[in-house]
Amino acid sequence: MASGTALIYDEEMTTHKLLWSDPICDIEVPERLSSSYEQLRSYHLVERCVHVPAREGSEEEILLVHSLEHLEVAKSTQTMNEEELKRVSENYDAFFFHPSTYRCARLAVGATLQLVDAVMSGKVRNGMALVRPPGHHSQRNAANGFCLFNNVAIAAEYAKLKYGLQRILIVDWDVHHGQGTQYIFEEDPSVLYFSWHRYEHQEFWPSLKESDYDAVGLGKGKGFNINLPWNKVGMGNSDYLAAFFHVLLPTAFEFDPELVIVSSGYDSGIGDPEGQMNATPEVFAHLTHFLMQLANGKLCVILEGGYHLKSLGESVCMTVKTLLGDPVPQVSGEMAPCLSAVESIQNVRAAHKPYWKWLAYEDTSFLQNLSTKSHFLKTANSNPSTEHESKITNNNDTVKVDRFLELHMKNILFPVPPIKTATTGCEGSEHFLSEHVQLVKEMDKTEVEALVSGFYADLVKDNKTLLSLGSMFVILDKILKKEVCNGIATSPTAALSAAVALRHSVRLGFQRVLCVFVGDMQMIPNTEDGKMLIINICEKEQSGKTSCKHYFSLNWKEDAEGNDFFSAVLGFILPVAYSYQPNLTVIAVGPNRNLGISGISLLVALIQGLAESRIFAVIEDTEISLMQNVAKLLVGASTPAFGIYVPPTQEKVNRIKALRDQFQQEWKMLQCSGDIFI
Ligand SMILES: CC(O)(O)CCCCCNCCCN
Ligand SMILES: [Zn+2]
Numbered sequence: 001m002a003s004g005t006a007l008i009y010d011e012e013m014t015t016h017k018l019l020w021s022d023p024i025c026d027i028e029v030p031e032r033l034s035s036s037y038e039q040l041r042s043y044h045l046v047e048r049c050v051h052v053p054a055r056e057g058s059e060e061e062i063l064l065v066h067s068l069e070h071l072e073v074a075k076s077t078q079t080m081n082e083e084e085l086k087r088v089s090e091n092y093d094a095f096f097f098h099p100s101t102y103r104c105a106r107l108a109v110g111a112t113l114q115l116v117d118a119v120m121s122g123k124v125r126n127g128m129a130l131v132r133p134p135g136h137h138s139q140r141n142a143a144n145g146f147c148l149f150n151n152v153a154i155a156a157e158y159a160k161l162k163y164g165l166q167r168i169l170i171v172d173w174d175v176h177h178g179q180g181t182q183y184i185f186e187e188d189p190s191v192l193y194f195s196w197h198r199y200e201h202q203e204f205w206p207s208l209k210e211s212d213y214d215a216v217g218l219g220k221g222k223g224f225n226i227n228l229p230w231n232k233v234g235m236g237n238s239d240y241l242a243a244f245f246h247v248l249l250p251t252a253f254e255f256d257p258e259l260v261i262v263s264s265g266y267d268s269g270i271g272d273p274e275g276q277m278n279a280t281p282e283v284f285a286h287l288t289h290f291l292m293q294l295a296n297g298k299l300c301v302i303l304e305g306g307y308h309l310k311s312l313g314e315s316v317c318m319t320v321k322t323l324l325g326d327p328v329p330q331v332s333g334e335m336a337p338c339l340s341a342v343e344s345i346q347n348v349r350a351a352h353k354p355y356w357k358w359l360a361y362e363d364t365s366f367l368q369n370l371s372t373k374s375h376f377l378k379t380a381n382s383n384p385s386t387e388h389e390s391k392i393t394n395n396n397d398t399v400k401v402d403r404f405l406e407l408h409m410k411n412i413l414f415p416v417p418p419i420k421t422a423t424t425g426c427e428g429s430e431h432f433l434s435e436h437v438q439l440v441k442e443m444d445k446t447e448v449e450a451l452v453s454g455f456y457a458d459l460v461k462d463n464k465t466l467l468s469l470g471s472m473f474v475i476l477d478k479i480l481k482k483e484v485c486n487g488i489a490t491s492p493t494a495a496l497s498a499a500v501a502l503r504h505s506v507r508l509g510f511q512r513v514l515c516v517f518v519g520d521m522q523m524i525p526n527t528e529d530g531k532m533l534i535i536n537i538c539e540k541e542q543s544g545k546t547s548c549k550h551y552f553s554l555n556w557k558e559d560a561e562g563n564d565f566f567s568a569v570l571g572f573i574l575p576v577a578y579s580y581q582p583n584l585t586v587i588a589v590g591p592n593r594n595l596g597i598s599g600i601s602l603l604v605a606l607i608q609g610l611a612e613s614r615i616f617a618v619i620e621d622t623e624i625s626l627m628q629n630v631a632k633l634l635v636g637a638s639t640p641a642f643g644i645y646v647p648p649t650q651e652k653v654n655r656i657k658a659l660r661d662q663f664q665q666e667w668k669m670l671q672c673s674g675d676i677f678i
Contacts, residue, residue, distance in 0.1 A: 027307040
């Protein structure tokens, strides 16, 4: 299993710079690279990465995507004087040449390919390349938008050629549309390109009709180009997460890529003068964490834009920290996507319904009554409550943003707990013991009996249960004190252990405990006070207990051969969990589980983004192999194989939709269609 995170940076890429005055291009400065690298060093992240050197991309590699003419023009600029450089630059929209631009652009291509090689060869699991000039606007025969060669597009063609890959996912979270990348792959079904971008109904640069949600790809490439336009500024963390839950991730898991490449622009972050958005740096940790669960963790992050140096640096550090496997910090802000974002999400889902199985039963009836809808949206749009009031009045006030970020990041970065996982040394744990795992001592009986007082005392029949409860308390204490990040225990009665763990956690002071229980929960604690939120994934409705705001019984019987649980995890469980913002997650698997190991692994892998990755898992002690899988995930040793993707049946889609319709006002991250306002 590959491990380690590559970091590729070469100071020479700072030599490319603007020689004359040009208010459009003057934000693309060398300090973008050097200050990001310095920020990584200040958080001691550089030394934790595997250093991989950059190299020059060869002409042959550049010709994988670009025309010979484009290459020759670029090459010829090396010997030009300022006058000539200016003249050549004027042939392009928003691009500038410097005598060292060609050299830097070749280094940017080479650095990107070095990262692909390091990941594909298994030398590292993932990595980041800090490069400039960026790439995603450049086209076969033209430079554009600060980009000369399309680093990410060349990387995808290179990976197909050298490693025989047939499915590559490119995620472009830069705030501008990577039209260059779209043009290059729009007829290619082997490359799925996803981009969100500031659009404002075609007002915002590059102001192209083909940047809208209905540009789905051409010919065989139909369905493999996904555009999510932001028609307002001020989009924030909840909008970005909603886009992942309700558009990108379900598609990505169905596509099942062999490699994921990110066109990682941070101008979609708060403070950026181009993006004018409100998303804070820690959201990039969550986006990165989600993408790490694909392609067996093979993830290459390539820098594109980002023009507010402090915001850029913090977001780069959040990305690298997550690539290294650190716990994911709590995401800030109200978990409620704005109406405009939900409308864009609904439109892109409708546009892609014909191409993706997970959308087969998507309700697109809203397209019929579009007239009334657009009328409503105009009125809905007018009242501010459905739009984000922008936290920072205008992003151009750089110093104000610097101060905001200074304070904001203080409570985000906590010391990484030395030990990742605590366990009780239960059978099967010998397989994954490592320096990341701490064996906790057993608690003595009297102490345990004192803790399991009152309600549950009479339920504790035998010694075995008592001992398992004892070690559970020790683990929960360690998690609370942040001595460990997460823990796992087995139990002869997982239902009892979970119920005791929930009460104990609330008593220990956890204010919001999320419990995901797989199997028959038997005893269901009272969730009236909102200090717990329980999602019980069971085969049949629990005894008369209907779903309410803090208790959901999600009936799910997994299809035999594959894993159809994606739509429940991505379309329901994660949106509810992120809306709830727990500070502890308890995952419990009881007897006669109705989910396959891969479905449970998917759940555990994705839910680690919550509660600063504080998870306590308690597994029925008959489930040895499940226990080992979950333990490996908690240690961070592997990204699980999620088994064969099975699309959800209409009945299951309707069940999720019914729950969504019923609870999307309470848990707003469930929203993915604008109908809520009609
Ligand atoms: C890599 C990147 O996507 O960040 C580059 C953005 C280029 C923006 C050009 N703006 C041109 C405005 C013209 N009125
Ligand atoms: Zn950009």
